[in-house]
Amino acid sequence: MAAGIPAAARAALEAERAAKSGNISRVIIAVPHGWTPSRFCMAEMVRLAPNITIDVADSCALASTSDAVILKGESLPDGAQITAIIASRENDAQRSGAATTAQMIQPASALDTEFDVEARASAMKQLKRRGEAIIMATAKPGDGIVSRYINRPISRLFSRALLQIEGVKPIYATIAAIIIGIMMAACLFLGGPEGLIAGAVLFQFASIIDGVDGEIARATHRSTLSGAKLDSISDAATNLAFIAGVIANLWQRGDQFSAAIGLLGLGCLAFGMILLGNRARSNGGAFTFDAVKNKLRSNPSSFLQILIWITMRDFYAAVGALAIIANFAGTALLIFSFITIGWLSVVILVLSGLPQAMGQTASAAAKDKN
Known part of the structure; x- marks a missing residue:
């Protein structure tokens, strides 16, 4: 969790906020070999993001996807950041005159790689820092x-x-x-x-x-x-x-x-x-x-x-x-x-x-x- 809310639910909230720009057609939470959200996580996703459909998938099966913006879940980007990334990708495509690979925070090639102990520890530290920043912002x-x-x-x-x-x-x-x-x-x-x-x-x-x-x-x-x-x-x-x-x-x-x-x-x-x-x-x-x-x-x-x-x-x-x-x-x-x-x-x-x-x-x- 990040400051009382599952990270997936926070991601869903920010994705719904970004979806108001009209440039998001699908949101997928991708985890190596799939993932089943807890009842609490599902309830929070429904509460925070009732107007967007969230799919859960095996990240290994998405490794070849080239038209998606892939975000590191532990970074918890906000809606404005997601919108800016999508806008940047579209501007790149317009300047080149052809479809280009989406700007990605995380490379698609990393999707079919399981977290090792060090990577998992790093992700948890980053998630903890984001949760602490949320708590500090409550002043x-x-x-x-x-x-x-x-x-x-x-x-x-x-x-x-x-x-x-x-x-x-x-x-x-x-x-x-x-x-x-x-x-x-x-x-x-x-x-x-x-x-x-x-x-x-x-x-x-x-x-x-x-x-x-x-x-x-x-x-x-x-x-x-x-x-x-x-x-x-x-x-x-x-x-x-x-x-x-x-x-x-x-x-x-x-x-x-x-x-x-x-x-x-x-x-x-x-x-x-x-x-x-x-x-x-x-x-x-x-x-x-x-x-x-x-x-x-x-x-x-x-x-x-x-x-x-x-x-x-x-x-x-x-x-x-x-x-x-x-x-x-x-x-x-x-x-x-x-x-x-x-x-x-x-x-x-x-x-x-x-x-x-x-x-x-x-x-x-x-x-x-x-």
Whole structure:
């Protein structure tokens, strides 16, 4: 497999994309002495390439074929590369005025040669490199500063391991993040000083795991609007539960002042999320809380970028965890409330100036969620 999908299924997907150019009449997966795809591989080929017929053949029987573009399966060329190779072959034929041998990545003479141990090892290394490149490409340009340098490298470790499992789906990681959020809330509400620290660590862990479902979705071509919606709602619930849990924990331990100020910040955060959620719903597109963030990014500046970074979950989860571990929970809650009041003001101002027709843009952005 390559990043959770059989290499043959990835090849089928790219062949179907290339077939849209109209220059592909047949796709054959050729293996020495034939090959029988597994049930999982067949299901993935149907899911990813439903509009193209894929044949499986003995490569030895195709060695004399001279009018085919032959690609090394382990190289996993994408649709654009396949289209370019075919176009190059056709241009060569037009310039020469006669049919020529197709441009080939792999010579036809190699088809009737079985892989030796060294060649097989080389092919597997190349396939592994392509799979790793796919996983590395799952990062988002909009990642926060903490996510980019801390969370993503860790979340990719989990994604890389999970993508070794046949049929793994993004929802599994989403459920794991929800369970971690429930454990976090239980620690905060019931655990006293130790529970406060455990809850803060779990909140940061949930922030890391939150990236896994999106990485799996993008690597396996399973990004959906419904998945993005569930991810957004579970993220919001975890965020609110964390702040509420810290407030309750401090209140139980006698710090009513910090808890009261924190309650104000919690109210501002919840109200802002309601406004953002209502805007997303009224747009009729994807359900996300990113309307203001996307608007601010449309007019980039260093100052706005810093504001966006410090109000993103990856940043305040990491800073909050460190502050609580260092016994500055009350101070962190006061700072959070101050920032959240400012954030709510920006949300109200920006939403009041945004048109009601941002659904299509939000839909496209949501499919890349996490």
